[in-house]
Amino acid sequence: MSRAVKFPRYGGTDVLQLVDVAEVNAGPGEVKVAVVTAGINSGEAAIRQGAMDSVYPAHFPEGQGSDFAGVVSEVGDGVNGIEVGDAVVGFSDGRNAQADYVVLAAERVIPKPHEISWDEAGGLYVAGTTAIACVTAVGVRPGDTVVIAGAAGGVGILTTQLAQHAGARVIATVGESNLDYFRELGVEPVLYGEGLRERIRELAPEGVDAFIDTHGEDNLRLAADLGVDPDRTNTIIDFSGAAEIGTKAKGMSTVDARQTLLELAARMARGEIELPVYASYPLEEVAAAYDRLAEGHGLGKIVLHVSEEPLSG
Numbered sequence: 001m002s003r004a005v006k007f008p009r010y011g012g013t014d015v016l017q018l019v020d021v022a023e024v025n026a027g028p029g030e031v032k033v034a035v036v037t038a039g040i041n042s043g044e045a046a047i048r049q050g051a052m053d054s055v056y057p058a059h060f061p062e063g064q065g066s067d068f069a070g071v072v073s074e075v076g077d078g079v080n081g082i083e084v085g086d087a088v089v090g091f092s093d094g095r096n097a098q099a100d101y102v103v104l105a106a107e108r109v110i111p112k113p114h115e116i117s118w119d120e121a122g123g124l125y126v127a128g129t130t131a132i133a134c135v136t137a138v139g140v141r142p143g144d145t146v147v148i149a150g151a152a153g154g155v156g157i158l159t160t161q162l163a164q165h166a167g168a169r170v171i172a173t174v175g176e177s178n179l180d181y182f183r184e185l186g187v188e189p190v191l192y193g194e195g196l197r198e199r200i201r202e203l204a205p206e207g208v209d210a211f212i213d214t215h216g217e218d219n220l221r222l223a224a225d226l227g228v229d230p231d232r233t234n235t236i237i238d239f240s241g242a243a244e245i246g247t248k249a250k251g252m253s254t255v256d257a258r259q260t261l262l263e264l265a266a267r268m269a270r271g272e273i274e275l276p277v278y279a280s281y282p283l284e285e286v287a288a289a290y291d292r293l294a295e296g297h298g299l300g301k302i303v304l305h306v307s308e309e310p311l312s313g
């Protein structure tokens with residue numbers, strides 16, 4: 001038997017349980033991975049609460065988790081290029097990553113560069129693919145002035161660095177506690193909240209070329225007020241606002257996950273991009289981890305520690 005996070009019905013974090021499940025072997029074309037770290041995302045919380053029932057229904061007892069990193073413990077028939085003991089970054093579509101073991105198609109893991117920490121690797125998939133989708137959607141170019149709303153979140157922090165490395169001037173909307181981090185990164189942080197439009201106008205009197213919204217609320221209206229072309233405005237959360245104003249709403253499903261992760265992992269290994277992790281919890285405290293996420297503030301990601309960090313990898 002091994003452990004997996006499950007929930008027997010829709011509800012708050014109190015429905016999350018760590019249960020014993022029968023171990024499954026890797027079938028043909030599959031690998032089995034002993035999970036070291038697993039990420040958490042607000043989309044999973046929405047599914048667990050039942051808010052996505054019409055589009056992404058749960059099948060009870062439902063499992064949870066897409067992001068993970070771990071060590072390959074079994075390789076199925078027909079799998080080439082992956083060996084037992086390999087450290088990997090995974091991207092599951094089976095709602096099963098918050099568990100001791102994940103069995104999935106071998107194409108859904110990439111090698112984990114040893115320069116990337118287990119925490120960073122475990123939280124990379126959803127935030128990373130979404131960040132690439134955001135910069136691609138608005139076509140960030142050298143010399144652009146780009147506003148990134150919600151820059152301190154998992155998606156925002158990666159998007160910020162991707163836009164910066166694409167040669168853009170980045171104005172990042174953040175809370176008070178994150179101002180210093182973004183200054184040190186070499187971008188221009190600006191406090192979100194009342195007066196944001198004036199603060200951005202003061203920083204960029206010549207105008208803003210592109211706007212990436214990872215937070216929602218009235219950010220799309222702000223982008224329009226700043227005169228940003230709707231075709232160069234993207235949101236990953238305000239879908240009704242996007243329909244109303246005519247902006248883009250391109251999320252993680254618009255990119256090739258494997259190619260994107262390979263690219264991000266290589267760039268992180270070179271030290272070009274980092275993914276801060278502001279909190280970690282043992283797997284058995286999964287409910288506390290989602291309660292912390294729901295507070296809505298922090299720098300980067302929260303990850304679950306599933307097993308001891310291996311000596312190598």
Ligand SMILES: NC(=O)c1ccc[n+]([C@@H]2O[C@H](COP(=O)([O-])OP(=O)(O)OC[C@H]3O[C@@H](n4cnc5c(N)ncnc54)[C@H](OP(=O)(O)O)[C@@H]3O)[C@@H](O)[C@H]2O)c1
Pocket residue numbers: 041042043126127130149150151152153154155156173174175176178192193214215217236237250251252253293296297298299300301
């Ligand atoms: N469509 C897709 O494909 C897709 C994929 C992934 C995520 N999403 C959605 O995108 C959103 C962001 O995801 P995430 O994983 O990056 O979330 P997250 O890591 O939980 O981000 C929370 C961040 O929001 C910031 N924040 C709080 N209040 C704010 C405000 N008024 N203005 C600007 N920023 C504020 C906080 O920064 P401070 O600490 O500075 O306050 C915090 O760092 C979520 O709603 C998620 O569901 C969509």
